[in-house]
Amino acid sequence: MKIDELNLPEGLDPKHIPAHVAIIMDGNGRWARQRLMNRSIGHSEGVNSVNRITRFASDLGVRDLTLYAFSTENWNRPADEVDTLMNLIGETILREAPELRENNVHIRLFGDIDRLPESVRRNLFEGRDLCQSCNGLNLNLCLSYSSRWEITRAVRLIARDVREGRLDPDDIDESVIESRLVTAGIPDPDLLIRTGGEQRISNFLLWQIAYSELYFSPVLWPDFDEKAFADALIQYQNRERRFGMTSEQILSLQK
Ligand code: IPE
Numbered sequence: 001m002k003i004d005e006l007n008l009p010e011g012l013d014p015k016h017i018p019a020h021v022a023i024i025m026d027g028n029g030r031w032a033r034q035r036l037m038n039r040s041i042g043h044s045e046g047v048n049s050v051n052r053i054t055r056f057a058s059d060l061g062v063r064d065l066t067l068y069a070f071s072t073e074n075w076n077r078p079a080d081e082v083d084t085l086m087n088l089i090g091e092t093i094l095r096e097a098p099e100l101r102e103n104n105v106h107i108r109l110f111g112d113i114d115r116l117p118e119s120v121r122r123n124l125f126e127g128r129d130l131c132q133s134c135n136g137l138n139l140n141l142c143l144s145y146s147s148r149w150e151i152t153r154a155v156r157l158i159a160r161d162v163r164e165g166r167l168d169p170d171d172i173d174e175s176v177i178e179s180r181l182v183t184a185g186i187p188d189p190d191l192l193i194r195t196g197g198e199q200r201i202s203n204f205l206l207w208q209i210a211y212s213e214l215y216f217s218p219v220l221w222p223d224f225d226e227k228a229f230a231d232a233l234i235q236y237q238n239r240e241r242r243f244g245m246t247s248e249q250i251l252s253l254q255k
């Protein structure tokens, strides 16, 4: 859909959409518990929100949507919940990939993907490959991901390059570190949203969110809809990002 065909919520400026939005999709379990249902129902409802928000973000012209779907720490959940989540992830990607492709959505997988069950991995690669030539929204799915895992991996890659004489330790700067992260080459998130009411980062993109705007929504992920997403964007649009400078400097840069 074109942005001018969208029924845009009042107050949202279509010319000032953040290029990169990252989301900690939290609250599925509580959504289910409130309805006296099994947590797994909350997770499958959560998939509907993923579809809804992906479509909306793509229509709005967001370049990168980075979704925290399963953390390194989530492996510590009860085995049956982990199984449910893995099956859901594997099924969803295959089911949704054709429509994602129609919407020109490009898929990237971030995290320790080798840790996922083989069958899930296969589905993920198949879904990703189907959308390989798409150049619209980049949908970055974080699976078995944590920021400390990512930074530890980056240090290991750098240490190997030093050992093998490809890199001089004196040449290690921020760009060298950035280039070894799973998000290498992708601009940092402009906006980080966490749904579900908790105000914490839970090991997500610690390096990349150094200057992101943070937005915490009380809405549980399965209830997170276009209106809730637009509310976050409107808040974002009303903030002044100063990057350590003064307000006057920022205003003169905008002229
Ligand atoms: C987020 O919802 C989904 C994952 C972490 C995989 P939760 O399952 O954490 O839901 P709550 O926080 O228990 O409500």
Ligand code: IPE
Pocket: 024, 025, 026, 027, 068, 069, 070, 071, 073, 074, 198, 200, 202
């Ligand atoms: C964060 O949610 C991870 C994901 C949304 C994938 P959690 O529910 O795992 O976070 P904590 O444990 O409440 O910090």
Ligand code: MG
Pocket: 026, 027, 028
């Ligand atoms: Mg949670």
